[in-house]
Amino acid sequence: MEPALQQLIDRQAIGDVIQRYARTLDWLDDEGQAGCYWPDAEVDYGFYKGRADQFLPIVMEVERASDRRWHMLSQPLIRFHSAKSASSECYGIFAGAKRQDDGKLAGKLFGGRYLDEWEKRTEGHGEEWRISGRTYLLDWQSDLTDQPEFEPDPEFPLPTARIDKSDHPLYRPL
Incomplete structure:
Protein backbone atom coordinates (compact mmCIF):
# COMPACT_ATOMS: atom_id res chain seq x y z
CA MET A 1 0.00 0.00 0.00
CA GLU A 2 1.21 3.50 -0.70
CA PRO A 3 2.65 5.17 2.42
CA ALA A 4 0.34 8.20 2.14
CA LEU A 5 -2.76 5.99 2.06
CA GLN A 6 -1.52 3.90 4.99
CA GLN A 7 -0.88 7.07 6.97
CA LEU A 8 -4.48 8.20 6.39
CA ILE A 9 -5.73 4.83 7.61
CA ASP A 10 -3.47 5.07 10.66
CA ARG A 11 -4.62 8.64 11.40
CA GLN A 12 -8.22 7.46 11.42
CA ALA A 13 -7.37 4.49 13.65
CA ILE A 14 -5.69 6.79 16.21
CA GLY A 15 -8.63 9.22 16.06
CA ASP A 16 -11.02 6.32 16.71
CA VAL A 17 -9.08 5.33 19.83
CA ILE A 18 -9.27 8.92 21.13
CA GLN A 19 -13.04 8.99 20.64
CA ARG A 20 -13.39 5.53 22.19
CA TYR A 21 -11.38 6.73 25.21
CA ALA A 22 -13.93 9.51 25.91
CA ARG A 23 -16.95 7.33 25.21
CA THR A 24 -15.87 4.40 27.36
CA LEU A 25 -15.28 6.70 30.35
CA ASP A 26 -18.74 8.22 29.98
CA TRP A 27 -20.50 4.85 29.66
CA LEU A 28 -18.34 3.20 32.37
CA ASP A 29 -17.01 0.55 29.98
CA ASP A 30 -13.94 -0.88 31.77
CA GLU A 31 -12.97 -3.26 28.97
CA GLY A 32 -13.34 -0.61 26.27
CA GLN A 33 -11.25 1.83 28.32
CA ALA A 34 -8.51 -0.77 28.79
CA GLY A 35 -8.41 -1.30 25.01
CA CYS A 36 -7.29 2.31 24.48
CA TYR A 37 -3.92 1.77 26.22
CA TRP A 38 -1.18 -0.79 26.00
CA PRO A 39 -1.02 -2.30 29.51
CA ASP A 40 2.59 -1.14 29.93
CA ALA A 41 1.85 2.45 28.81
CA GLU A 42 3.20 5.11 31.15
CA VAL A 43 0.57 7.68 32.10
CA ASP A 44 0.84 10.91 34.07
CA TYR A 45 -2.35 12.59 35.25
CA GLY A 46 -0.71 14.39 38.15
CA PHE A 47 -2.69 12.52 40.81
CA TYR A 48 -1.39 9.27 39.28
CA LYS A 49 1.89 8.50 37.56
CA GLY A 50 2.63 4.92 36.46
CA ARG A 51 1.45 2.05 34.28
CA ALA A 52 -1.88 2.14 32.48
CA ASP A 53 -2.99 -1.29 33.68
CA GLN A 54 -2.70 -0.05 37.28
CA PHE A 55 -4.31 3.32 36.46
CA LEU A 56 -7.47 1.94 34.85
CA PRO A 57 -9.14 0.71 38.07
CA ILE A 58 -8.37 4.08 39.70
CA VAL A 59 -9.77 6.22 36.89
CA MET A 60 -12.87 4.06 36.57
CA GLU A 61 -13.48 4.41 40.32
CA VAL A 62 -13.21 8.20 39.92
CA GLU A 63 -15.72 8.10 37.06
CA ARG A 64 -18.14 5.87 38.99
CA ALA A 65 -18.05 8.38 41.88
CA SER A 66 -19.68 10.97 39.57
CA ASP A 67 -23.43 11.02 39.08
CA ARG A 68 -22.87 12.54 35.65
CA ARG A 69 -19.77 12.63 33.46
CA TRP A 70 -19.11 13.91 29.97
CA HIS A 71 -15.87 13.94 27.94
CA MET A 72 -15.31 15.59 24.58
CA LEU A 73 -11.95 15.45 22.81
CA SER A 74 -10.89 17.39 19.75
CA GLN A 75 -9.49 15.94 16.58
CA PRO A 76 -5.83 15.16 17.30
CA LEU A 77 -2.83 16.64 15.61
CA ILE A 78 -0.65 13.61 14.80
CA ARG A 79 3.00 13.27 13.83
CA PHE A 80 4.24 9.87 12.70
CA HIS A 81 7.77 8.87 13.64
CA SER A 82 7.61 5.57 11.76
CA ALA A 83 5.01 3.10 10.51
CA LYS A 84 4.55 1.91 14.11
CA SER A 85 5.01 4.99 16.31
CA ALA A 86 3.46 8.44 16.51
CA SER A 87 2.84 11.38 18.82
CA SER A 88 -0.38 13.36 19.11
CA GLU A 89 -1.95 16.24 20.96
CA CYS A 90 -5.63 16.98 21.36
CA TYR A 91 -7.74 19.24 23.53
CA GLY A 92 -10.34 17.90 25.90
CA ILE A 93 -13.27 19.19 27.89
CA PHE A 94 -14.63 17.16 30.79
CA ALA A 95 -17.62 17.84 33.00
CA GLY A 96 -18.53 15.89 36.08
CA ALA A 97 -21.27 16.34 38.66
CA LYS A 98 -22.07 14.75 42.02
CA ARG A 99 -25.01 15.00 44.37
CA GLN A 100 -24.21 17.67 46.95
CA ASP A 101 -25.21 17.79 50.64
CA ASP A 102 -28.13 20.08 49.73
CA LEU A 137 -2.23 18.88 31.24
CA LEU A 138 -5.00 20.83 32.97
CA ASP A 139 -5.41 24.30 31.44
CA TRP A 140 -8.46 25.58 33.31
CA GLN A 141 -11.45 24.63 35.44
CA SER A 142 -14.79 26.20 36.29
CA ASP A 143 -17.56 25.44 38.77
CA LEU A 144 -20.80 23.91 37.51
CA THR A 145 -23.49 24.67 40.08
CA ASP A 146 -27.11 23.56 40.19
CA GLN A 147 -27.00 21.09 37.29
CA PRO A 148 -30.24 19.70 35.84
CA GLU A 149 -31.67 16.48 37.21
CA PHE A 150 -32.03 13.27 35.21
CA GLU A 151 -35.69 13.83 34.32
CA PRO A 152 -36.53 15.83 31.18
CA ASP A 153 -37.30 19.52 31.66
CA PRO A 154 -41.04 19.93 30.98
CA GLU A 155 -40.38 23.16 29.07
CA PHE A 156 -37.83 21.50 26.77
CA PRO A 157 -38.27 17.73 27.21
CA LEU A 158 -35.12 16.22 25.75
CA PRO A 159 -34.42 12.59 26.72
CA THR A 160 -31.96 12.00 29.54
CA ALA A 161 -30.13 8.93 30.81
CA ARG A 162 -28.68 8.25 34.22
CA ILE A 163 -25.48 6.27 33.64
CA ASP A 164 -24.46 5.10 37.09
CA LYS A 165 -23.10 1.63 36.35
CA SER A 166 -21.61 -0.41 33.54
CA ASP A 167 -23.83 -2.20 31.00
CA HIS A 168 -26.40 0.60 30.66
CA PRO A 169 -29.28 -0.59 28.42
CA LEU A 170 -28.69 2.24 25.93
CA TYR A 171 -24.97 1.50 25.56
CA ARG A 172 -24.06 0.04 22.18
CA PRO A 173 -20.62 -1.45 21.56
CA LEU A 174 -19.19 0.39 18.53
Whole structure:
Protein backbone atom coordinates (compact mmCIF):
# COMPACT_ATOMS: atom_id res chain seq x y z
CA MET A 1 0.00 0.00 0.00
CA GLU A 2 1.21 3.50 -0.70
CA PRO A 3 2.65 5.17 2.42
CA ALA A 4 0.34 8.20 2.14
CA LEU A 5 -2.76 5.99 2.06
CA GLN A 6 -1.52 3.90 4.99
CA GLN A 7 -0.88 7.07 6.97
CA LEU A 8 -4.48 8.20 6.39
CA ILE A 9 -5.73 4.83 7.61
CA ASP A 10 -3.47 5.07 10.66
CA ARG A 11 -4.62 8.64 11.40
CA GLN A 12 -8.22 7.46 11.42
CA ALA A 13 -7.37 4.49 13.65
CA ILE A 14 -5.69 6.79 16.21
CA GLY A 15 -8.63 9.22 16.06
CA ASP A 16 -11.02 6.32 16.71
CA VAL A 17 -9.08 5.33 19.83
CA ILE A 18 -9.27 8.92 21.13
CA GLN A 19 -13.04 8.99 20.64
CA ARG A 20 -13.39 5.53 22.19
CA TYR A 21 -11.38 6.73 25.21
CA ALA A 22 -13.93 9.51 25.91
CA ARG A 23 -16.95 7.33 25.21
CA THR A 24 -15.87 4.40 27.36
CA LEU A 25 -15.28 6.70 30.35
CA ASP A 26 -18.74 8.22 29.98
CA TRP A 27 -20.50 4.85 29.66
CA LEU A 28 -18.34 3.20 32.37
CA ASP A 29 -17.01 0.55 29.98
CA ASP A 30 -13.94 -0.88 31.77
CA GLU A 31 -12.97 -3.26 28.97
CA GLY A 32 -13.34 -0.61 26.27
CA GLN A 33 -11.25 1.83 28.32
CA ALA A 34 -8.51 -0.77 28.79
CA GLY A 35 -8.41 -1.30 25.01
CA CYS A 36 -7.29 2.31 24.48
CA TYR A 37 -3.92 1.77 26.22
CA TRP A 38 -1.18 -0.79 26.00
CA PRO A 39 -1.02 -2.30 29.51
CA ASP A 40 2.59 -1.14 29.93
CA ALA A 41 1.85 2.45 28.81
CA GLU A 42 3.20 5.11 31.15
CA VAL A 43 0.57 7.68 32.10
CA ASP A 44 0.84 10.91 34.07
CA TYR A 45 -2.35 12.59 35.25
CA GLY A 46 -0.71 14.39 38.15
CA PHE A 47 -2.69 12.52 40.81
CA TYR A 48 -1.39 9.27 39.28
CA LYS A 49 1.89 8.50 37.56
CA GLY A 50 2.63 4.92 36.46
CA ARG A 51 1.45 2.05 34.28
CA ALA A 52 -1.88 2.14 32.48
CA ASP A 53 -2.99 -1.29 33.68
CA GLN A 54 -2.70 -0.05 37.28
CA PHE A 55 -4.31 3.32 36.46
CA LEU A 56 -7.47 1.94 34.85
CA PRO A 57 -9.14 0.71 38.07
CA ILE A 58 -8.37 4.08 39.70
CA VAL A 59 -9.77 6.22 36.89
CA MET A 60 -12.87 4.06 36.57
CA GLU A 61 -13.48 4.41 40.32
CA VAL A 62 -13.21 8.20 39.92
CA GLU A 63 -15.72 8.10 37.06
CA ARG A 64 -18.14 5.87 38.99
CA ALA A 65 -18.05 8.38 41.88
CA SER A 66 -19.68 10.97 39.57
CA ASP A 67 -23.43 11.02 39.08
CA ARG A 68 -22.87 12.54 35.65
CA ARG A 69 -19.77 12.63 33.46
CA TRP A 70 -19.11 13.91 29.97
CA HIS A 71 -15.87 13.94 27.94
CA MET A 72 -15.31 15.59 24.58
CA LEU A 73 -11.95 15.45 22.81
CA SER A 74 -10.89 17.39 19.75
CA GLN A 75 -9.49 15.94 16.58
CA PRO A 76 -5.83 15.16 17.30
CA LEU A 77 -2.83 16.64 15.61
CA ILE A 78 -0.65 13.61 14.80
CA ARG A 79 3.00 13.27 13.83
CA PHE A 80 4.24 9.87 12.70
CA HIS A 81 7.77 8.87 13.64
CA SER A 82 7.61 5.57 11.76
CA ALA A 83 5.01 3.10 10.51
CA LYS A 84 4.55 1.91 14.11
CA SER A 85 5.01 4.99 16.31
CA ALA A 86 3.46 8.44 16.51
CA SER A 87 2.84 11.38 18.82
CA SER A 88 -0.38 13.36 19.11
CA GLU A 89 -1.95 16.24 20.96
CA CYS A 90 -5.63 16.98 21.36
CA TYR A 91 -7.74 19.24 23.53
CA GLY A 92 -10.34 17.90 25.90
CA ILE A 93 -13.27 19.19 27.89
CA PHE A 94 -14.63 17.16 30.79
CA ALA A 95 -17.62 17.84 33.00
CA GLY A 96 -18.53 15.89 36.08
CA ALA A 97 -21.27 16.34 38.66
CA LYS A 98 -22.07 14.75 42.02
CA ARG A 99 -25.01 15.00 44.37
CA GLN A 100 -24.21 17.67 46.95
CA ASP A 101 -25.21 17.79 50.64
CA ASP A 102 -28.13 20.08 49.73
CA GLY A 103 -29.42 17.47 47.23
CA LYS A 104 -28.48 19.40 44.10
CA LEU A 105 -26.14 18.17 41.35
CA ALA A 106 -22.99 20.26 41.00
CA GLY A 107 -19.45 19.74 39.83
CA LYS A 108 -16.70 21.13 37.68
CA LEU A 109 -15.88 21.72 34.04
CA PHE A 110 -12.24 21.06 33.13
CA GLY A 111 -10.30 21.98 30.01
CA GLY A 112 -6.94 20.55 29.14
CA ARG A 113 -4.88 18.66 26.62
CA TYR A 114 -3.68 15.14 26.08
CA LEU A 115 -0.06 14.62 24.99
CA ASP A 116 0.03 11.05 23.72
CA GLU A 117 2.57 8.61 22.40
CA TRP A 118 1.30 5.79 20.20
CA GLU A 119 2.51 2.37 19.16
CA LYS A 120 1.11 0.03 16.56
CA ARG A 121 1.54 -3.53 17.82
CA THR A 122 0.23 -6.93 16.87
CA GLU A 123 -2.75 -7.88 19.02
CA GLY A 124 -5.21 -10.68 18.37
CA HIS A 125 -5.76 -11.02 14.63
CA GLY A 126 -3.81 -8.01 13.45
CA GLU A 127 -2.07 -4.77 14.21
CA GLU A 128 -3.66 -1.95 16.16
CA TRP A 129 -2.79 1.46 17.53
CA ARG A 130 -3.00 2.13 21.26
CA ILE A 131 -1.66 4.74 23.63
CA SER A 132 1.84 3.84 24.83
CA GLY A 133 2.38 7.03 26.87
CA ARG A 134 0.12 9.85 28.03
CA THR A 135 0.55 13.14 29.86
CA TYR A 136 -2.56 15.11 30.74
CA LEU A 137 -2.23 18.88 31.24
CA LEU A 138 -5.00 20.83 32.97
CA ASP A 139 -5.41 24.30 31.44
CA TRP A 140 -8.46 25.58 33.31
CA GLN A 141 -11.45 24.63 35.44
CA SER A 142 -14.79 26.20 36.29
CA ASP A 143 -17.56 25.44 38.77
CA LEU A 144 -20.80 23.91 37.51
CA THR A 145 -23.49 24.67 40.08
CA ASP A 146 -27.11 23.56 40.19
CA GLN A 147 -27.00 21.09 37.29
CA PRO A 148 -30.24 19.70 35.84
CA GLU A 149 -31.67 16.48 37.21
CA PHE A 150 -32.03 13.27 35.21
CA GLU A 151 -35.69 13.83 34.32
CA PRO A 152 -36.53 15.83 31.18
CA ASP A 153 -37.30 19.52 31.66
CA PRO A 154 -41.04 19.93 30.98
CA GLU A 155 -40.38 23.16 29.07
CA PHE A 156 -37.83 21.50 26.77
CA PRO A 157 -38.27 17.73 27.21
CA LEU A 158 -35.12 16.22 25.75
CA PRO A 159 -34.42 12.59 26.72
CA THR A 160 -31.96 12.00 29.54
CA ALA A 161 -30.13 8.93 30.81
CA ARG A 162 -28.68 8.25 34.22
CA ILE A 163 -25.48 6.27 33.64
CA ASP A 164 -24.46 5.10 37.09
CA LYS A 165 -23.10 1.63 36.35
CA SER A 166 -21.61 -0.41 33.54
CA ASP A 167 -23.83 -2.20 31.00
CA HIS A 168 -26.40 0.60 30.66
CA PRO A 169 -29.28 -0.59 28.42
CA LEU A 170 -28.69 2.24 25.93
CA TYR A 171 -24.97 1.50 25.56
CA ARG A 172 -24.06 0.04 22.18
CA PRO A 173 -20.62 -1.45 21.56
CA LEU A 174 -19.19 0.39 18.53
